[in-house]
Amino acid sequence: MRVSLVLPNSSIYGPGLRTVVWTQGCSIRCPGCWNDALWDFKGGYKLDAEEIVEEAITNGNLGITILGGEPLDQVESVKELINLSHENDLNLMLYTGYEEEELNEKQRYCIDNADIVVIGRYVDGLRSEELLWRGSTNQRIIWNMDIPEGIDLSERRQVEVRLENNGNFRILGYPSDSMIMNYTKRFGKLKGISKERGKI
Ligand code: SF4
Numbered sequence: 560m561r562v563s564l565v566l567p568n569s570s571i572y573g574p575g576l577r578t579v580v581w582t583q584g585c586s587i588r589c590p591g592c593w594n595d596a597l598w599d600f601k602g603g604y605k606l607d608a609e610e611i612v613e614e615a616i617t618n619g620n621l622g623i624t625i626l627g628g629e630p631l632d633q634v635e636s637v638k639e640l641i642n643l644s645h646e647n648d649l650n651l652m653l654y655t656g657y658e659e660e661e662l663n664e665k666q667r668y669c670i671d672n673a674d675i676v677v678i679g680r681y682v683d684g685l686r687s688e689e690l691l692w693r694g695s696t697n698q699r700i701i702w703n704m705d706i707p708e709g710i711d712l713s714e715r716r717q718v719e720v721r722l723e724n725n726g727n728f729r730i731l732g733y734p735s736d737s738m739i740m741n742y743t744k745r746f747g748k749l750k751g752i753s754k755e756r757g758k759i
Pocket of ligand 1: 585586587588589590592593594595597627628629655656657680681
């Protein structure tokens with residue numbers, strides 16, 4: 560699989576602590592996409608499904624979330640990751656910008672066998688920073704597993720601040736303008752904020 564980034568122990572892309580995989584390459588190219596650095600299929604690096612599953616197991620994570628880029632542009636690799644995750648008692652959450660009527664047979668397999676799916680184009684005019692796990696209001700969450708008890712499914716802004724081994728901060732999700740301003744005052748200009756909107 561061609562990936563841009565893999566981070567274990569994240570809690571804002573699905574239920575519980577998860578290993579999150581940003582795939583590299585997207586053919587859909589939604590206008591206003593904040594991850595356009597992930598469109599190029601030549602970027603990133605290669606990683607096997609075994610290595611991703613191993614990362615999740617080593618960190619004691621509940622599951623794996625795969626987003627993009629467009630995961631279903633690498634459908635064979637996603638299929639392999641779904642099956643390997645299940646063999647190792649990990650649940651798999653899949654993001655796709657494809658609509659249901661566009662799916663081919665292999666992509667359909669992935670939608671039907673992933674445990675949770677966030678499906679649909681990112682539509683810039685329907686953008687909201689207050690949605691659970693989604694970027695625009697047209698996108699839907701499909702549950703193919705029982706919804707875990709006690710889970711908070713309320714729509715809300717989610718932000719994750721991570722202190723990395725090299726001492727840098729990484730901010731995931733939708734930091735508010737005031738949060739960005741405060742961080743900028745304390746730590747200087749933040750890298751990686753795109754579209755002047757704070758999505759990282
Ligand atoms: S599918 Fe995702 S990565 Fe691809 S253009 Fe749309 S929002 Fe961006």
